[in-house]
Amino acid sequence: MKKAQKGATQGSSQRTPMTRKENEINKFFNKPSPTQATDSDSNMADDDQEGVYSSRPQPPSSPTVLAPLAPDLSALIAALPQKADLTRLLDDIKEAQKRETAEIKRELAAMTTRIDGLEEMQDAENRSRGNNVRIRGIPEEIPQADLKPTLMALFNNLLEQDQDTAITIERLHRVAGNRTGRVRDVLCCLHNFTMKEQILRREAKIVQLKGDTIEIYQDLAHSPVYQRCLLREVTSLLKASNINYKWGFPFALLATQNGKTYSLKDPTDAPLFFNNLGLPCVDLQEWGRFVYTEDNATMGRPKAPDT
Missing domain, CATH: 1.20.5 (Single alpha-helices involved in coiled-coils or other helix-helix interfaces)
Structure with a gap:
């Protein structure tokens, strides 16, 4: 009886399977076969790589990224100009x-x-107006009928001729309009152009007639007359510097120094003109505005300054 129980105990001990804890402990002591190790390593590598690639962002050029953008890119390319x-x-x-x-x-x-x-x-x-002269300063008290003998006496006085010398005057009249406090100019057309030039060439163009100061000028169109007024500062500077000057036709200021003549025809000539004469440059902006503005181009007539 005891033997049977003893044998039964031994047999049961041989057939009793390992417990779970023993199985887990044996894994650390049992050396796996090379085949199993290789399979296990390869599986782990695959698992690791799969985890890395799944967590890493896909590059922009990967098909998975370009797939949803393909229709948009096609539309953009189609919209580009050909x-x-x-x-x-x-x-x-x-x-x-x-x-x-x-x-x-x-x-x-x-x-x-x-x-x-x-x-x-x-x-x-x-x-x-080539034969015309403009006389300024003849009193308004002198009537129209007495203007002709008055001018003949004035011209003979300038030319140092006898008062009885005949001078042919084709026509004369006072200009229209009346400036406040100033007498009107008298325009006179001489028959002889040479005599007109002789009168204008006289140095004493400002004379006294019965106590009145008389000035004589060449009769010109409005534009050159107004431009001469605008260049009054230049002519005053030339006079102060003892530089002889005269007016050219149709418009030019001619100054002579040391036997050389320099001309001022346009505002752009001013720097060279003053430099050649050794004079300080004068501000000519107002003259430039008159020459280059549309008012002058359309024959507009701004009010001339008093001279």
């Missing part, structure tokens, strides 16, 4: 430039024609 579109755009720009250039050329041609016409009109007006 070579034909660029060619048409370039042709349109060229045509627009040609039209604008042609319009500018037409405007310049019209302005050139207009300016040429105005210059011809001014030249004709000045030439029509």
Whole structure:
């Protein structure tokens, strides 16, 4: 009885399976076979790589990223201008430039024609006054009927001739308008151009007539007369520097120094003009505005300053 129980105990001990704890402990002591180790390592590597790639962001060029953008990119590429579109755009720009250039050329041609016409009109007006002289200072008390003998006596006095010397005067009259406190000028047309030049060449163009100061000038169109008024500061500087000057036709200021003559015809000539004469430059902005503004180009007549 006891033997049977003892044998049974031994047999049962041999067939009793390992407990779970023993199995877990044996894993640390049992060396796995090479095949199992290789399989295990490869599985771990695959698992690790899969985890790394799953957590790492995909590059922009990967198919998974480009897939949803493909329709948008196609639409953008299709919307880009093609070579034909660029060619048409370039042709349109060229045509627009040609039209604008042609319009500018037409405007310049019209302005050139207009300016040429105005210059011809001014030249004709000045030439029509070639024999005229303007006398300033003759009292208003002298009636129209007495103006002719008064002027003949004045001219003979300037030319140092006998008072009875005949001088042919074609016409004369006082100018229209009356400046406040100033007598009106008298315009006189002489028949002899040479005599007119002799009168204007006299140095004493300011004379006394019965106690009145009389001034004699060449009769010109409004534009050159007004420009002379604007250059009064320049002429005063020339007088103070003892530099001889005269007016040219149709308009120019001619100054002579050391046998050389320098001309001032346009505001752009001013720097060289003053430099050659050794004089300080005078501000001529007002003259420049008159010469280059549209008012003068359209024969506008600003009020001339008192002289």
